[in-house]
Amino acid sequence: MSVNLKGRSFLKLLDFTPREIQYLLDLSRDLKRAKYTGNEHQLLKGKNVALMFQKDSTRTRCAFEVGAMDQGAGTVYLGPSGSQFGKKESVEDTAKVLGRMFDGIEFRGYKQTDVESLAAHSGVPVWNGLTDEFHPTQILADFLTIQEEKGKLKGLKLVFCGDARNNMGNSLMVGCAKMGMHFVACAPKEVWPDSKLVEQCQEIAKETGAIIELEADVMKASKDADAIYTDVWVSMGEPKEVWDQRVKLLQPYQVNMKMIQNAKPDVLFMHCLPAFHDLNTETAQQVHEQFGLNEMEVTDEVFRSKHSVVFEEAENRLHTIKAVMVATIG
Ligand code: CP
Ligand code: NVA
Numbered sequence: 001m002s003v004n005l006k007g008r009s010f011l012k013l014l015d016f017t018p019r020e021i022q023y024l025l026d027l028s029r030d031l032k033r034a035k036y037t038g039n040e041h042q043l044l045k046g047k048n049v050a051l052m053f054q055k056d057s058t059r060t061r062c063a064f065e066v067g068a069m070d071q072g073a074g075t076v077y078l079g080p081s082g083s084q085f086g087k088k089e090s091v092e093d094t095a096k097v098l099g100r101m102f103d104g105i106e107f108r109g110y111k112q113t114d115v116e117s118l119a120a121h122s123g124v125p126v127w128n129g130l131t132d133e134f135h136p137t138q139i140l141a142d143f144l145t146i147q148e149e150k151g152k153l154k155g156l157k158l159v160f161c162g163d164a165r166n167n168m169g170n171s172l173m174v175g176c177a178k179m180g181m182h183f184v185a186c187a188p189k190e191v192w193p194d195s196k197l198v199e200q201c202q203e204i205a206k207e208t209g210a211i212i213e214l215e216a217d218v219m220k221a222s223k224d225a226d227a228i229y230t231d232v233w234v235s236m237g238e239p240k241e242v243w244d245q246r247v248k249l250l251q252p253y254q255v256n257m258k259m260i261q262n263a264k265p266d267v268l269f270m271h272c273l274p275a276f277h278d279l280n281t282e283t284a285q286q287v288h289e290q291f292g293l294n295e296m297e298v299t300d301e302v303f304r305s306k307h308s309v310v311f312e313e314a315e316n317r318l319h320t321i322k323a324v325m326v327a328t329i330g
Contacts, residue, residue, distance in 0.1 A: 005327040009119040009126040012112070012134045013174045014200070018208060021140075021178055024323050028144050031326065032319040035070065042072030043330040047103040052078045052085065053129070054109035055236045059273065059317045060129045060137065064106050067322030071330075076102075095121035104329045110237055125328040127321075132237060135167040138272045139175040140320035145313045146227060149268055154209070156226040157182040159263075161253045162297055163246070164214070165193045168231040168272055173212060177201035180208040186221035187214070188249050218253060225263035229270040230255045230297045247291050255298040260307055269298070269307040273314055277303035 003023040034040040068075045085094045091114050099122030107115045108129035119126035164185035176183035192214050201212045215221040233246045276284045276296035
């Protein structure tokens with residue numbers, strides 16, 4: 001059975017079969033190899049893509065821009081301000097306008113319903129560059145990295161520590177369910193993923209052989225892990241007031257060497273980035289002044305250790321996002 005994703009939007013991993021996800025990972029590997037060896041063929045010549053960002057971005061924006069340029073496509077960036085979107089023009093009307101000018105639209109914003117609505121009304125493929133609920137292009141980069149390091153996905157134990165109901169916790173749980181992995185949300189009960197999504201993933205797991213677990217005990221959760229993943233404690237768009245409660249709740253879930261040593265000897269440390277592992281950012285300084293912390297979701301020691309593959313993941317954002325564009329509009 002062949003895989004054909006032409007004309008499809010990439011809104012969340014729940015919409016894709018394991019085979020389709022594997023196809024995107026294989027295409028990413030091939031495009032990465034082609035770029036490395038100077039053998040890249042431009043499959044997006046004459047195409048134009050719109051990049052809409054309601055929230056800031058370094059990796060996702062650059063991956064879409066460089067990926068499009070590598071493949072011969074033009075890009076137009078619409079930032080958090082400077083367009084009519086949201087203020088004077090609805091999602092539906094914006095979708096209808098952009099669909100007449102562009103071959104594909106990337107959207108990073110707040111509501112998952114907005115990216116779904118863009119896809120429903122634009123008539124062209126729409127790619128989710130992060131919403132409050134899901135961050136599916138990040139998972140492709142993470143899984144490509146795991147495959148490169150471990151040679152497979154199936155059966156591997158991935159432990160996500162932190163705010164397990166944020167876009168990363170949700171997307172990793174879905175991705176692991178689809179690819180037959182052992183996913184553990186290592187988090188206090190207050191921030192466990194939505195029970196409906198957990199049930200949905202457990203249903204998928206019955207087909208794929210995956211295991212989906214929620215575990216508040218850090219040592220139980222991290223035991224024999226193949227990969228330990230974490231993310232910021234407070235996500236983009238959340239109000240400042242949540243910091244106080246979130247720091248108290250998630251400090252015991254910080255990824256440190258004790259946790260790493262409890263995992264498999266060759267455990268990978270993973271993070272979507274940006275990460276608060278030192279005091280070299282404005283936000284980290286503010287949190288330091290308020291709560292006295294020098295590092296947050298991960299210690300600097302782990303972040304810089306031999307286990308860390310965070311910059312491999314960051315690079316793989318390019319190859320995987322390029323694959324999504326090539327597969328859907330190429
Ligand atoms: N990981 C990620 O999405 O990074 P950016 O916010 O920089 O795009
Ligand atoms: N959970 C984070 C992910 C950033 C890539 C956020 O939404 O801010």
